[in-house]
Amino acid sequence: MKRIILGTAGHIDHGKTSLVRAITGIDTDRLKEEKLRGITIELGFAHLDLPSGQHLGVVDVPGHEKFVKNMVAGATGIDIVAMVIAADEGVMPQTREHMEICTLLGVRHGIVVLTKVDLVDEEMLELATEDVKEFTRDTFLENAPVIPVSAVTGQGLPEFTQALDALARQIPDRPPSSLFRLPVDRVFTTKGFGTVITGTLVSGRIQVGEAVMVYPSGITSKVRGIQVENQSVPAAESGMRTAINFQGLDKEAVQRGDVLAIPQALRPSYMVDIHFRYLASNGRPIKNRTRVRLHTGTSEILGNLILLEQDELAPGLETVAQLRLDTPVAVVKDDHFVLRSYSPVRTIGGGQVLNPIPPKHKRLKADVVQGLRGVLSGGPEQLVGFHIAASGPVGASFADLRLMTNLTDKQLDATLQNLMSARTIIQVDKESRTFVHKSSFEELVRDTAEHLRGYHKAFPLKSGMSKEELKSKFPPGTDAKLFNLVLNQMIKDNALVQEEKSVRLKTHKVSLAGDEASLRRKMLQIFKDGSLQPPFFRDVTETLMADPAQAKDVLHLLIEQGLIIRTKDDLYFHAEAIDDLKKRLVKFLEQNGEINPSQFKEMTGASRKFLIPLFEYFDSKNVTLRVGDVRKLRRG
Numbered sequence: 001m002k003r004i005i006l007g008t009a010g011h012i013d014h015g016k017t018s019l020v021r022a023i024t025g026i027d028t029d030r031l032k033e034e035k036l037r038g039i040t041i042e043l044g045f046a047h048l049d050l051p052s053g054q055h056l057g058v059v060d061v062p063g064h065e066k067f068v069k070n071m072v073a074g075a076t077g078i079d080i081v082a083m084v085i086a087a088d089e090g091v092m093p094q095t096r097e098h099m100e101i102c103t104l105l106g107v108r109h110g111i112v113v114l115t116k117v118d119l120v121d122e123e124m125l126e127l128a129t130e131d132v133k134e135f136t137r138d139t140f141l142e143n144a145p146v147i148p149v150s151a152v153t154g155q156g157l158p159e160f161t162q163a164l165d166a167l168a169r170q171i172p173d174r175p176p177s178s179l180f181r182l183p184v185d186r187v188f189t190t191k192g193f194g195t196v197i198t199g200t201l202v203s204g205r206i207q208v209g210e211a212v213m214v215y216p217s218g219i220t221s222k223v224r225g226i227q228v229e230n231q232s233v234p235a236a237e238s239g240m241r242t243a244i245n246f247q248g249l250d251k252e253a254v255q256r257g258d259v260l261a262i263p264q265a266l267r268p269s270y271m272v273d274i275h276f277r278y279l280a281s282n283g284r285p286i287k288n289r290t291r292v293r294l295h296t297g298t299s300e301i302l303g304n305l306i307l308l309e310q311d312e313l314a315p316g317l318e319t320v321a322q323l324r325l326d327t328p329v330a331v332v333k334d335d336h337f338v339l340r341s342y343s344p345v346r347t348i349g350g351g352q353v354l355n356p357i358p359p360k361h362k363r364l365k366a367d368v369v370q371g372l373r374g375v376l377s378g379g380p381e382q383l384v385g386f387h388i389a390a391s392g393p394v395g396a397s398f399a400d401l402r403l404m405t406n407l408t409d410k411q412l413d414a415t416l417q418n419l420m421s422a423r424t425i426i427q428v429d430k431e432s433r434t435f436v437h438k439s440s441f442e443e444l445v446r447d448t449a450e451h452l453r454g455y456h457k458a459f460p461l462k463s464g465m466s467k468e469e470l471k472s473k474f475p476p477g478t479d480a481k482l483f484n485l486v487l488n489q490m491i492k493d494n495a496l497v498q499e500e501k502s503v504r505l506k507t508h509k510v511s512l513a514g515d516e517a518s519l520r521r522k523m524l525q526i527f528k529d530g531s532l533q534p535p536f537f538r539d540v541t542e543t544l545m546a547d548p549a550q551a552k553d554v555l556h557l558l559i560e561q562g563l564i565i566r567t568k569d570d571l572y573f574h575a576e577a578i579d580d581l582k583k584r585l586v587k588f589l590e591q592n593g594e595i596n597p598s599q600f601k602e603m604t605g606a607s608r609k610f611l612i613p614l615f616e617y618f619d620s621k622n623v624t625l626r627v628g629d630v631r632k633l634r635r636g
Helices: 018-022 033-035 065-075 093-102 122-136 156-170 368-376 378-389 398-405 408-422 438-458 468-471 480-492 516-529 537-544 548-560 577-590 597-604 608-619
Strands: 004-010 044-049 056-058 081-087 111-117 144-146 181-183 187-190 194-200 205-207 211-217 221-230 231-233 235-236 241-246 257-259 271-278 292-297 299-307 318-329 336-341 345-354 425-429 434-437 496-499 502-504 564-568 571-574 622-625 630-633
Touching: 004 018, 004 564, 018 044, 018 081, 018 111, 018 156, 033 181, 056 156, 065 093, 081 093, 081 156, 093 122, 093 336, 111 122, 111 156, 122 144, 144 156, 181 194, 187 480, 205 221, 221 235, 235 336, 271 368, 318 368, 318 438, 318 480, 336 368, 368 378, 368 608, 378 398, 378 408, 378 571, 398 408, 408 425, 408 434, 425 438, 425 480, 434 438, 438 468, 438 480, 438 502, 438 597, 468 480, 468 502, 480 496, 516 537, 516 548, 516 577, 537 548, 564 577, 564 608, 571 577, 571 608, 577 597, 577 608, 577 630, 608 622, 608 630
Parallel strands: 004 056, 004 081, 081 111, 111 144
Antiparallel strands: 044 056, 181 257, 187 194, 194 241, 205 235, 211 221, 211 257, 221 231, 221 241, 271 318, 271 345, 292 299, 292 336, 299 318, 336 345, 425 434, 496 502, 564 571, 622 630
16 A cells, blocks of 8 residues: 555644644644644644545644744655635635645645634634635635635545545556665654654655665664554655654754765765746846755755846746855755745745756856756766766766666666667776766767877887876876777777877877987997996987987887886896896706896896896896795796
8 A cells, every 4th residue: 555644734723733743643732832832833744544544644734933944844645635725714824825835745635624614603614714715716726625624623634634535546666666765854863763754654665674874874773673654664755744763863964954865875065057037036147156044854954046047036036046055955857846935034936956067067057957958858878878978987876877867776777778779878887887988988988089199290119108197198097998988999990009008099100200210229229239248228318429318219119119228226237138038047947946136137138226226126027936035036
């Protein structure tokens, strides 16, 4: 059986709590101050079995204007609203604000309850009913039942319960989601049990023993026990009013406004892209960077409203915008929210989340606005493709895409497969399931070719650019696996040649000018003549009276061509001398088992300043192994 949450709404002292008590037998005013003042301050909770057997969770919200933030917290996750209007007072300011809030939070089903009918005559009741019809015109409650009731005499209560039962059967199932989320509305401790957290489970499922993370703090704990309406259960599902008991979690570590979810499932962000509707009831346009209060889930967060399409927005209009917040919020796409003004505090608008983890946008950019409008109206493939393209070369992971699209794992899997089959996206990392858009990949290929062209022009005597240096030219955050994919694609396209640790364009060939060719020939001969006691490079440059920069380029070319071997800074050997020494060294070790410095000196005829670099070179090439003061042949 589906789980349904009923929430109350309406002006202070219009009888919301009395109505809940009359139909459930539960007094939701639990605070001493609530009892003394006769008003609801905090959220209250009850439950009810309808005649058909359908079970309702009930959230009773405060009506006083000072406690609207508590009302917004309570309205999160409700399926049906009971809009309570006292027959002796009619529609009042908080009635209107609560209606606006319910609309902004996406509530689409409800019943209007005319309370305190025992205090009015028939004529007054008729006037109140007309007032309700006028009030609900062009709202989601326009065709809702209007039930006159009295919590004192019991009049209308059976009819209200029957109307609830009929409406409950029409409530569609909640959208499927594998993402467990519970916005925290209450935290307390119970002797012998520890910290208990309550809230409406808005999506997914949780069971005893699972690990849970508190967002945005990142604190983790394990579920010790679960209760649904005072009954212990092994698991709770979407739509249930849920209390969760945690192991070793301090009460102070959690507060209303936090969100419970599986570890690493959410990503708190200081910025959120939104579709925002500015209420027609506002007296003047709202300007860019207006200070606002964001209410989403059970949280209230201060921030600035950044208008992306215009400098100000007139009442009654909508736009795409970005919220930049003082503290991070953990939301997913399509989450509803309410914005209230900073001071004086009143509801000014609301809407839905378009991207919960966006980059910082520049204002008045047509491509940004067009992209967000596409998110608002596009299908799964357009939505996923947009976010992967927007992520650039960094790419978007499966976990991030789940937040940005609010698709189920199954839906997202299918969409990604379709996009990969169409070659619209490329999977970079199978483990993290990170994807880049083909446009980003193709741009990296073009940029790589451009970097190499520039390098070849600047260093014509170098056969190629080191892979490490080329990787540093890629945008920050680019995965090494994507870097290799780009190189492999260019090799496949016959545009790139890879040579050990360097790469070059296929079209690049080292060609020496006459003076460079002469310098190369002379330099190579000097190192050949030096054998195992070659001169230092600086001495070679002076001997040849060569330009130092040109000489260095020629030397690097000889190293790349394998004709010169570098052992350490400014110490170079002719490759033939090294190859000959290697053969003699291996033969000696095979016959004698080890070689000491004196024996090596005798073999090479070189001084100590050459012996140590040569020993270390053969160690680095896995020819020899140092054991104490001797070297042995490295096996395998």
